[in-house]
Every structure is written in C-alpha cells, then in structure tokens.
Amino acid sequence: MNSTNKREKNLNRIAIALSIAIPLIVVVLFQVKIEGLNFSFLPPIYAGINLFTAIVLVSAVIAIKNGDRKAHENLMKVAIGLSTAFLLLYVLYHISTDHTEFGGENWVKPIYFTLLFTHIGLSVAIVPMVLFTLIRALLGKFSLHKKLAKITFPIWLYVAISGVIVYLMIRPYYVQ
Numbered sequence: 001m002n003s004t005n006k007r008e009k010n011l012n013r014i015a016i017a018l019s020i021a022i023p024l025i026v027v028v029l030f031q032v033k034i035e036g037l038n039f040s041f042l043p044p045i046y047a048g049i050n051l052f053t054a055i056v057l058v059s060a061v062i063a064i065k066n067g068d069r070k071a072h073e074n075l076m077k078v079a080i081g082l083s084t085a086f087l088l089l090y091v092l093y094h095i096s097t098d099h100t101e102f103g104g105e106n107w108v109k110p111i112y113f114t115l116l117f118t119h120i121g122l123s124v125a126i127v128p129m130v131l132f133t134l135i136r137a138l139l140g141k142f143s144l145h146k147k148l149a150k151i152t153f154p155i156w157l158y159v160a161i162s163g164v165i166v167y168l169m170i171r172p173y174y175v176q
Helices: 003-030 042-065 069-096 108-138 142-173
Strands: none
Touching (some): 042 142
16 A cells, blocks of 8 residues: 555544544533533624634635635635634533523524524534545545535535524523
C-alpha cells in the first residue's frame, strides 16, 4: 500500500470514529446536569454562530465558483471552526440549563417540530459528510471533493439556517 492510500485509509478511519463519537458524546453529555453553572445566555450566541456559518458557507461557494481556491479553503476552515464552536457552546448550554418546552400552538407547533427534528437529524448526518468532503480536498481528489460538496453544502446550509429559525421560534419560551 502506498503512502497516499495509507493516509486516505487513516483519515477515513478518523472520520468514521469522529462521526460515531461526536453524536454519542453529545447524547451522553445531555444526560449530565452541572449545578452552579449558568450558560443560559448562550442560545443567541450559538444561533448567531449558525447564521454566520451559513453566510461563510455561501461565501465559500461563491469563492470557488469565481476560481478563488485559497479564499474557498480559508472560508471552509472558518465554517468548520464555527460549527465546532457552535457544538461546544450548545453542549455547555444543555449541561447547565433545564430543557425549554416549546409553547407554540396550532399550525406553528408542527412546523417547529418538523424544523427541529430535521435540523437535529441532519446535524448528525452532516458530520461525516463534512469530514469525507474535507478529506477528499486534503488528498487533492478535487473531482470527488466537488461531487461530495454538491450534496454536503445544501445540507450543511440547511442545518445552519434551520438552527437559527428553531432558535427564533423557541426564544420566547426561554426562562431567564
């Protein structure tokens, strides 16, 4: 096995491990409540991070369509960093704060829960998608990277935007 194939195999193993570990760790941490911590101020911050992630993702696509590979690469690094920051802040909030019930009624309730469940499900699915798309870029396999990115981008964008909408819909029900 040559060094490129070995590197790809190792990176794929890391991506698979992270794709399994991250959701499991989040589920486990959601069972933890740490008294004395107050991170109740975080939801508007991580919603803002989601909004900024969406803007960065769109900017990255525009950059690559304009042929600016370096700007695209840098913007994608920012998007990955923002998504990582979101996840950390989201977990901090949930280990320190009681669950907030959605109080909307009538036609709003099914819309909220549809957005919430698709957001959560796709946020789990996007982890391996981003990692495998990134790996193809790191390996210089740009045709495969592009093919994966055409699927990854709209889903990641949906996760970012739906996160903002879910926050705006539940915001009136937060207990301060």
